[in-house]
Amino acid sequence: xxxxxxxAQAIHGCTDCGLARSRTxxxxxxxxxxxRLMFIGEGPGFNExxxxxxxxxxxxxxxDELLGSIGLARPDVFITNMVKCxxxxxxxxxxxxxxxxxxxxxxQIEAIKPxxxxxxxxxxxxxxxxxxxxxxxxxxxxxxxxxxxxxLYHPAAALHNGALRSTILEDFAKLGDLLRAxxxxxxxxxxxxxxxxxxxxxxxxxxSMF
Ligand code: SF4
Numbered sequence: 001x002x003x004x005x006x007x008a009q010a011i012h013g014c015t016d017c018g019l020a021r022s023r024t025x026x027x028x029x030x031x032x033x034x035x036r037l038m039f040i041g042e043g044p045g046f047n048e049x050x051x052x053x054x055x056x057x058x059x060x061x062x063x064d065e066l067l068g069s070i071g072l073a074r075p076d077v078f079i080t081n082m083v084k085c086x087x088x089x090x091x092x093x094x095x096x097x098x099x100x101x102x103x104x105x106x107x108q109i110e111a112i113k114p115x116x117x118x119x120x121x122x123x124x125x126x127x128x129x130x131x132x133x134x135x136x137x138x139x140x141x142x143x144x145x146x147x148x149x150x151x152l153y154h155p156a157a158a159l160h161n162g163a164l165r166s167t168i169l170e171d172f173a174k175l176g177d178l179l180r181a182x183x184x185x186x187x188x189x190x191x192x193x194x195x196x197x198x199x200x201x202x203x204x205x206x207x208s209m210f
Pocket of ligand 1: 011014015084
């Protein structure tokens with residue numbers, strides 16, 4: 001398994017989709033190598049493309065405020081995007097671009113092993129729950145495979161619709177509650193000789209707590 005620095009080098013050199021042609025530089029993401037909390041946005045914007053860092057524009061400033069509201073700061077978490085290179089004119093990333101870039105994100109998740117992944121907005125949500133509405137599933141923890149997902153509105157949504165600002169702050173408070181919830185006891189390995197309960201469905205399901 002590659003470390004984050006090795007992954008970042010691979011991302012900086014990646015030319016696996018058309019976004020490589022228009023970027024100033026790739027933006028791998030940044031934060032704690034063993035972060036408990038990982039945020040995944042859509043893609044770098046103008047400022048991020050210029051400086052090579054994620055979420056440094058107005059949406060990033062709001063994200064900093066949101067982190068502060070639950071007692072966290074950037075060095076406590078890891079922040080990245082679905083695509084690591086800026087889509088021209090800040091258009092939505094194309095499905096093929098997200099598909100091409102997913103290997104980088106998957107490798108980052110494998111390296112960090114976060115306790116909770118926060119998809120920010122519909123594009124990141126669709127990686128795990130395609131076709132679902134962020135407005136309906138936001139701020140509810142869900143399990144997918146071995147991951148815990150806690151989808152939230154993208155902070156930029158509050159820049160376009162000021163009424164969402166208080167909603168996003170309330171959702172973040174729920175995220176803080178989730179992080180403070182006690183870890184579940186480790187399940188002992190099942191005795192193969194003894195019939196146990198049926199395996200959980202591989203399909204995602206909603207959970208109320210850890
Ligand atoms: S967006 Fe991802 S797949 Fe496309 S060139 Fe950048 S790093 Fe590579």
